[in-house]
Amino acid sequence: MSEPFDLLIIGGGINGVGIARDASGRKLSVLLVEQDDLAAHTSSASTKLIHGGLRYLEYYEFRLVREALMERERLLGIAPHIIWPLEFVLPQGPDSRSSWRIRAGLFLYDHLAPRSRLPASRAVHFGPHPAVKVLKPAYTQGFTYADCWVEDSRLVALNALDAAERGAKILTRTQLLSAHPENQLWAAQLLDKNTGQQETVHARALINAAGPWVGSVLSQELGIKTQKTVRKVKGSHIIVPRLYEGDYAFILQNPDRRIIFTIPYEYAYTLIGTTDIPYDGDPAEVHITAEETAYLCESVSRYFQKPVEPDDVVRSYAGVRPLYDDHAANASAVTRDYVLDMEGGGETPPLLSVFGGKITTYRRLAEHALSLLQPALGHPKDQSWTANAPLPGGDIPAGDFSGFVRTLSEEYAFLPEHLAYRLARAYGTRTRKILGNARQMIDLGQDFGGGLTQAEVDYLVTQEWARQPEDILWRRSKMALHVPEDTVQKLETYLHSLEGTEKIRQGGATTLS
Template identity: 70%
Template sequence: MSADLLIVGGGINGTGIARDAAGRGLSVLLVEQDDLASHTSSASTKLIHGGLRYLEYYEFRLVREALMERERLLGIAPHIIWPLEFVLPHSADQRPAWMIRIGLFLYDHLAKRERLAASRAVGFPPHPAATILQPAYRRGFTYSDCWVEDSRLVVLNAMDAAERGADIRTRTQLVSARPEGTFWRAEIEDRATFARETVMARALVNAAGPWVGEVLSEKLGRNTHKTVRMVKGSHIIVRKRYEGDFAFILQNPDKRIVFAVPYEHDFTLIGTTDIPYEDDPSQVVISADETRYLCDSVSRYFRAPVTPADVVRSYSGVRPLYDDHAKNASAVTRDYVLDVEGGDDKPALLSVFGGKITTYRRLSEHALEKLLPAMGRAIGTPWTAGSPLPGGDMENADFSTYLHQLTSRYSFLPPRLAHRLARAYGTRAERILGDAASLADLGTDLGGGLTEAEVNYLVAHEWARETDDILWRRSKLVLHVPDGTQARLAAYLASLRTAGPVEGGGRTHC
């Protein structure tokens, strides 16, 4: 087969570039060796944020771009992105209050802010965080950023790309690629069947994240002076430590910060660490030292301490940061570098180094601004900033109003299930529910409200194949479902594979 663009990597950068390119009329093939968002893109702190601490490293351009993107992403994906207040407790042994005020002033004004509240100084009390924090913390600050369902953001970009003509292949790896005239001749392999296929592509995008260097050297036979510095970030999940819909940003004596964030109704997410990493990115796991560090960081502030015994789940990821040779892993730039080779009589190659989830959309635009001229193509008009992602086409980007409309139409849905479906799928929830008039119309409940209709939709439209795809990456139901759900889901997925392709949804589609 042939394509204008062969993209290697199904994380946020790869799927973002695929979406933008498909919308500009390019034929796109994306290959991902595992599931979408299997690695770095599902291992974040789940924040769309400017990066308040990056101001300390004078990353003003990055922070401004991220703040601008925060507003845009909130507008195009209001179902999976929403505002969140952050509480920053302060004491005399931390950065001076005047320094924090200046930083927050810059954070408020580096970019236009329409949807989020400004920062302010607060006391404990009257702020309700007073009942959570140790009595020594009497004052602090609040500011606003956003929460994001990170792996769903990846999937929605892939869905939009596919709906605009892109070919998205999960569990498919690049075996090798070599220039042949003005094209790349690439061999790809389905990891389930081991079937191989030759692809002729005018340009190749290396968005392999932690594997970007491996793709260059082993798959493409290239060398480059640009390298990735791998930094491990780990998070722990504990039972809910406090009531309230606000998060905490906590300053540690080592000058690092740790977030404590309300998570999945019943839990608190705590992270992250910054540890240099040199091993296999696919085998990354949290260490006992990291767990203790995160527990100690929160216990330093909260009245009720957190211990390693409280951890119900953890996850780790490797951030593929551009190596700017900073001595401290926390100080390594989160900015991205796009390296372009070829053009004219040679096939184009673009490699993505670094980046952060908040700026993926702008990174994608920049990638095409660099890549299209090398391909001899007009850049065209950027379009993704104002085009809703699948399910985000709510009037005035108003989630609350849409949730009310959904619950009115499907009054049989339990409130918590209705809220989960609206948050996960936005207006696409109606494609799952169809003309269902009762829960029974959605098929068997496999556990925790996960119905056959929802699984059908995930298999048909979101590339879900295995239990972790559904219970962890497409949702966080693994934290909520009863014993036996995983086995029932595995059996149902096996039955779908035997039966062949399915359509997603309730009775309308089944």
């Protein structure tokens, strides 16, 4: 039998890769398996915000909001390329919560945790604010506050990349068939979905970070019964042509007490979401409904001068949030906090299951998970390290992103301005690994359309586990919104030509050997 891993992690969403990164930095041997692509489901279907969760204050989730606000500052510091500040405008109208209630909530939001990178909230009259051109005349005042935007699926990829560079083995499109205790270890049967080959691996501890599948992994693959359950809640979003100029978002209050965000998205679009609907189906088959689309359009049209119609939608997506079931009657009220369920120890190998959580607190969740596991693995001391360690590409001098873009544009003067900016946003300082010694666009190889070059595709294949056009066009980027229709076919042809080559073998090994 080969040497057992310290940790076998099931799930390549944000919580799984966050734990893999933290554990690898603590010199633990890690194997992570994901049945599809990294961030293939929930972690690429978020509202793409790093935020404290202003509305969670209504449910007295003070600890969660404080932790999330603290993480907002930390994550902005370690990933300034894929995370950046965003102003939110909160109009007051007949369907709004009372002004005193909003003021109190924003005061708490400003002061629950130390804040050094973002401005404080303030009351505003929309006369001098550009929002006056967007909102109906009835909305003349409100509030502004700051949170952060995140490229959610890139956050997953960068955590996985950092984990791999610290020694973790990341296997995508690899399914856990079963696992059982054997000689104080977990013996796990894995299926390579590309080749159909099966392999048995052993690990000293198993982490179930399967997101919406956490319950089914316990009951089916592991044969374990538990009282803790996941409340599956569907959140859907729509993408429409840009509704207004300006780099600010709206947070809109509905008569049903839910809130909807409108967020500048990919230069030419506006992202609108989200819904909160109980969901009992297969998380892999989740889709937005016509009723959800109509609800989101009506929510925005209630506020905006120019109405939004379902026919305006150019793209939609939906995901299933695996929330810890606290038996709240309303899906919107279900806690976004996480619960870590630890079993085993002694003669039985440890099993840690992750219930719930939100993308903002993934790093802290990983620290908590490792603090529970390390004593069982013989490492009782706290070895936390991720709070200040930049993610790949995030080591931008002084966190000055604008300055970095200027420097990059000077180094690679042949790059169109928009392409230099996009690459810097996606890859930060790792952009130089893509561009190398190029001195003209032709040096970057085939152009797949929209500025997506062979050099960038090769990087995503060799470094970030991209294997299919959707991996590249939707999860490692949102280039699908900007490329011509024939790009998918060009990518399919090119990726097929790489099968079995050294580039594929470099890019996150698909087998254990």
